[in-house]
Amino acid sequence: MNTAPNEQLSLLLVDDDATFCDVLRRALEKRNFSVTVAHSVEQALPLVQPNPPEYAVVDLKMGGASGLALVQLLHEMDPATRIVVLTGYASIATAVEAIKLGATQYLSKPANADEIVAAFGHLADPDLSLNAQPASVERLEWEHINRILQENGGNISATARALNMHRRTLQRKLAKRPSGG
Amino acid sequence: MNTAPNEQLSLLLVDDDATFCDVLRRALEKRNFSVTVAHSVEQALPLVQPNPPEYAVVDLKMGGASGLALVQLLHEMDPATRIVVLTGYASIATAVEAIKLGATQYLSKPANADEIVAAFGHLADPDLSLNAQPASVERLEWEHINRILQENGGNISATARALNMHRRTLQRKLAKRPSGG
DNA sequence: TCGCTCTGCGACAATATGCCGCATCCCTGT
DNA sequence: ACAGGGATGCGGCATATTGTCGCAGAGCGA
Numbered sequence: 001m002n003t004a005p006n007e008q009l010s011l012l013l014v015d016d017d018a019t020f021c022d023v024l025r026r027a028l029e030k031r032n033f034s035v036t037v038a039h040s041v042e043q044a045l046p047l048v049q050p051n052p053p054e055y056a057v058v059d060l061k062m063g064g065a066s067g068l069a070l071v072q073l074l075h076e077m078d079p080a081t082r083i084v085v086l087t088g089y090a091s092i093a094t095a096v097e098a099i100k101l102g103a104t105q106y107l108s109k110p111a112n113a114d115e116i117v118a119a120f121g122h123l124a125d126p127d128l129s130l131n132a133q134p135a136s137v138e139r140l141e142w143e144h145i146n147r148i149l150q151e152n153g154g155n156i157s158a159t160a161r162a163l164n165m166h167r168r169t170l171q172r173k174l175a176k177r178p179s180g181g
Numbered sequence: 182m183n184t185a186p187n188e189q190l191s192l193l194l195v196d197d198d199a200t201f202c203d204v205l206r207r208a209l210e211k212r213n214f215s216v217t218v219a220h221s222v223e224q225a226l227p228l229v230q231p232n233p234p235e236y237a238v239v240d241l242k243m244g245g246a247s248g249l250a251l252v253q254l255l256h257e258m259d260p261a262t263r264i265v266v267l268t269g270y271a272s273i274a275t276a277v278e279a280i281k282l283g284a285t286q287y288l289s290k291p292a293n294a295d296e297i298v299a300a301f302g303h304l305a306d307p308d309l310s311l312n313a314q315p316a317s318v319e320r321l322e323w324e325h326i327n328r329i330l331q332e333n334g335g336n337i338s339a340t341a342r343a344l345n346m347h348r349r350t351l352q353r354k355l356a357k358r359p360s361g362g
Numbered sequence: 363t364c365g366c367t368c369t370g371c372g373a374c375a376a377t378a379t380g381c382c383g384c385a386t387c388c389c390t391g392t
Numbered sequence: 393a394c395a396g397g398g399a400t401g402c403g404g405c406a407t408a409t410t411g412t413c414g415c416a417g418a419g420c421g422a
Contacts, residue, residue: 092276096287099280106277124281126250128274132242134329135271135289136345137322143271143289148315157399164317166380171401173378338368350410352370 008034010051014044014070015059015086024057027113041065045073052078055120058103060087060094066154068097075102082120086111090178091146108178142178145170189215191232195225195251196240196267205238208294222246226254233259236301239284241268241275249278256283263301267292269328291316291324326354 011033015021018039025035033055038044040062056074060067067085074081085098090108098106105119135143145163152158156174160167192214196202199220206216214236219225223245237255241248248266255262266279271289279287286300293316326344333339337355341348 090273092271092273092287092289095273095276096280099277106273108273124253124278126253126278126282127247128249128278132270134269134332134343135325137325138345140289140321140325141318144316144318144321151315155399156401162315167400168381168402169379175401336368347411348369349371349412353410356370 008032009055010053011035011055011057012038012044012048012053012074013057014038014041014062014067015057016040016062017059024113024116028057028116031113031117041067041070044070048074048077052081054081056081056083057116058083058085060085060098061089068094068101071098071103072101084116084119086116088177089174092143093147093150097150139178141173145173149174189213190236191234192216192236192238193219193225193229193234193255194238195219195222195243195248196238197221197243198240205294205297209238209297212294212298222248222251225251229255229258233262235262237262237264238297239264239266241266241279242270249275249282252279252284253282265297265300267297290328291321322354326351330355 009032011028013021013025013028013035014037015024016039021037021039025037028035036047036053038047042065052074056071058067058070058074067087071083071085074083079102083103085095085103085106086109087094087106088109090106095106105122107115107119111119145159148162149156149159152162156170157167160170163170190213192209194202194206194209194216195218196205197220202218202220206218209216217228217234219228221243233255237252239248239251239255248268252264252266255264260283264284266276266284266287267290268275268288269290271287276287285302288296288300292300296315326340329343330337330340333343337351338348341351344351
């Protein structure tokens, strides 16, 4: 942390959606963050090597390396970095992985800048209220598929075999967004 | 099985569903765990105060205090304890909290003993985890539907609403597999 | 009895799936 | 450099499953 109270906070934003990055960057800059943007893990690496950022917003599903690898790297470089993982394909399996690798919070799109900023300050809360609504079968299926996919290191063909499901069908299911519930 | 059965591994199982506990306890005992059962956080406390267990399986949604509090306590008492959170009301939010509070893994019901043991990570029996084939999505769906049906006292319409599924579809699914599993 | 919900089931349209093939890539051993 | 093997993404098409409607009967409390 810098001593100057009005110093901007360095923030790394990594998402392969250019439009999304533009919008979010502007919103974050208004909130006193000095934003650096990258569209892939590979592109982000040289930007963080010299001096790791204080904050980071990382998308998981990008071309090239998974955002999870970047989360791990950022956390190793500076454990004090507050990392928010933001993904349109949220699943419990990847959420668990992200947190274990050092992420501070895990949000699913759509999320606005305020939610993201709030997530930076989020602390573990053992009194979190529980959702009394059971998961829909659709959601359950999504979670299960993602867990097996995780176990198979992201290998779609292997996952399809493990689940006794046609690869084409798995592809189509993965292409769809997870539905709430 | 083939590994030398040295001393048993202490395991705390906390779930308010007595039947579920019975079944799971037996399954875990077969896998060389010394299982202690509690049906609430309050009931579990005196059991872990003298000597914390090496492993724990904790349900989140129970009468009384949230399982998250117990996760935190167990982790504080002994950071080496491997804690698996197992819940029928899985959500990303609680998954994130659970991991941050010290849980090793987060699973949603239905999950069998093999999956739970695998979730503890490494150790266990490598042979068991290797041939442990993940449940097919169909079987998962069937068990989930039946669990919710149970909770709704067999009311098909209510279950369909809870699962966000059309009543007609639920009827057809239920008619297809008269003998569940 | 009226009004409400649950239930089973037929029918038809909208989707989803299984299964084919094909064109890339990315390894790895030759 | 090359072939072989596997993984991936995707179009297309026949078939299976769902979503959605409607209807009639049963149970239940006011």
